[in-house]
Amino acid sequence: NIAELAKSISYILKRYHEMGVRSFNAALFIPPLRTTDILIARIVDRGDLSVKTSDIGGMELYAGTSVVSTDPFVLAEMLKI
Secondary structure, eight states: OHHHHHHHHHHHHHHHHHHTOOOEEEEEEOOOTTSOOOOEEEEEEOOOTTOGGGOOOHIIIIISOOOTTOOHHHHHHHHOO
């Protein structure tokens, strides 16, 4: 449920903080609240902030594209059959 997801995300972010993670990407996939579908959270460390080449973005991870001007949700809506 949504409360368990929130608790899990809080736990993960606290552990990230303890590990020194200062930049991350997150994506949540949440179905309509009255369904029993699975809730999915993806949280990924973006790397050392002082090293520019270690950066990774959410568009590459979650949308399969590196074009930042592309809105994956608009594209997904357009591709619905």
